[in-house]
Amino acid sequence: MLEPQDPVHGRFTLREVVIGIGFHWEQKEDQEFQGALKLILTRGEIQGINVISVEDYLISVISSEMRGDSSPELLKAHTIISRSWLLAQIEKQDALAGSNDSYELEHRTEEEYIRWYDREDHELFHVCADDHCQRYQGTTRSHNPEVVKAVRGTTGEVLEYGGRICDARFSKCCGGVVEEFQYCWEPVLHPYLKRVEDHPDLAKVQSGDLKVEANAVKFIQGSPEAFCNTTDAGLLRQVLNDYDQSSSDFFRWELSYSQEEIASLIREKSGVDFGQILDLVPVERGESGRLVRLKIIGTKKTLIVGKELEIRRWLSSSHLYSSAFIIVKEQVKDGVPGSFLFRGAGWGHGVGLCQIGAAVMASQGYTHGEILNHYFIGASIKKRYE
Numbered sequence: 001m002l003e004p005q006d007p008v009h010g011r012f013t014l015r016e017v018v019i020g021i022g023f024h025w026e027q028k029e030d031q032e033f034q035g036a037l038k039l040i041l042t043r044g045e046i047q048g049i050n051v052i053s054v055e056d057y058l059i060s061v062i063s064s065e066m067r068g069d070s071s072p073e074l075l076k077a078h079t080i081i082s083r084s085w086l087l088a089q090i091e092k093q094d095a096l097a098g099s100n101d102s103y104e105l106e107h108r109t110e111e112e113y114i115r116w117y118d119r120e121d122h123e124l125f126h127v128c129a130d131d132h133c134q135r136y137q138g139t140t141r142s143h144n145p146e147v148v149k150a151v152r153g154t155t156g157e158v159l160e161y162g163g164r165i166c167d168a169r170f171s172k173c174c175g176g177v178v179e180e181f182q183y184c185w186e187p188v189l190h191p192y193l194k195r196v197e198d199h200p201d202l203a204k205v206q207s208g209d210l211k212v213e214a215n216a217v218k219f220i221q222g223s224p225e226a227f228c229n230t231t232d233a234g235l236l237r238q239v240l241n242d243y244d245q246s247s248s249d250f251f252r253w254e255l256s257y258s259q260e261e262i263a264s265l266i267r268e269k270s271g272v273d274f275g276q277i278l279d280l281v282p283v284e285r286g287e288s289g290r291l292v293r294l295k296i297i298g299t300k301k302t303l304i305v306g307k308e309l310e311i312r313r314w315l316s317s318s319h320l321y322s323s324a325f326i327i328v329k330e331q332v333k334d335g336v337p338g339s340f341l342f343r344g345a346g347w348g349h350g351v352g353l354c355q356i357g358a359a360v361m362a363s364q365g366y367t368h369g370e371i372l373n374h375y376f377i378g379a380s381i382k383k384r385y386e
């Protein structure tokens with residue numbers, strides 16, 4: 001353990017840290033940190049663990065996730081969910097450490113491969129620095145006074161439901177309807193992570209039951225009114241760090257693969273040779289229209305894959321924007337499609353706070369309390385410490 005002599009101003013730099021591991025923005029950068037550095041040797045690699053206070057960690061995370069010139073109410077809302085998520089995570093790990101409970105993350109049969117991902121795999125530290133947990137880049141970007149103000153102004157505040165800290169999730173863009181927790185992770189019902197129409201006026205939205213295929217098709221092909229249905233570059237920039245204009249269509253998006261591309265992609269990502277891909281059939285959708293189970297029919301193999309992140313992993317060289325998509329087979333010859341067109345909605349798992357929707361709400365004058373109430377039904381803000 002290396003501790004700075006001056007805990008407030010002491011800084012150290014780690015060179016060539018890999019960020020965005022496995023995502024299309026993967027790259028290396030030098031990062032500066034405050035607090036202490038613990039070095040651990042695991043599997044021939046040196047692991048660096050930064051020991052830092054919750055509030056200082058948050059200043060860094062909010063700075064990495066969002067730009068300092070975002071609306072103050074958006075920054076406060078995001079600070080509270082990031083703090084809630086972190087403290088809930090630490091509580092959960094501490095509880096697990098004292099018990100023999102293990103989490104089942106995988107379900108495999110001849111017909112089905114269902115897997116989900118969560119953060120139970122950190123044992124030596126609370127959270128990792130990558131997108132897997134929350135993007136943490138040390139103090140490299142954390143000097144913005146607006147972010148410091150949002151964190152200091154909400155010190156100790158978390159979202160609570162029934163006296164417990166909420167497992168406050170968030171993603172980039174829900175696509176119009178917020179997904180429920182159990183469709184992305186373990187089959188547990190969280191009352192505050194329920195379906196939400198990302199719209200101020202429920203009477204005006206008619207997306208219907210998106211678990212029903214016909215409704216999902218109509219919804220994904222349409223462009224329903226929603227907080228996150230925006231192409232306002234200024235707003236998008238608030239929540240998309242290093243945002244590039246070339247990829248601004250995440251409320252609704254399209255992607256096309258040739259037969260060769262998709263067959264080799266699925267073979268590579270799943271480790272299973274399906275032969276030629278004959279069809280991709282929606283089996284189960286969640287509340288937001290996201291696919292929870294998808295049947296892949298190939299000339300050599302047929303298998304159902306889930307949940308949403310595994311579907312996104314198998315169908316893209318990095319991660320597909322979301323699993324809320326419909327599939328159009330094109331140039332079908334002798335039953336074999338020449339290409340597949342994906343029409344999709346949203347970016348990310350869509351559970352909890354919709355970052356683009358929240359940015360729009362803040363720009364329309366909603367307070368951070370109103371934003372959090374909109375996405376986390378029945379939850380309230382409580383101060384845990386001063």
Ligand SMILES: [Zn+2]
Pocket residue numbers: 119122127128129130132133134
């Ligand atoms: Zn992690």
Ligand SMILES: [Zn+2]
Pocket residue numbers: 173174175176177198226227228229354356357
């Ligand atoms: Zn949204």
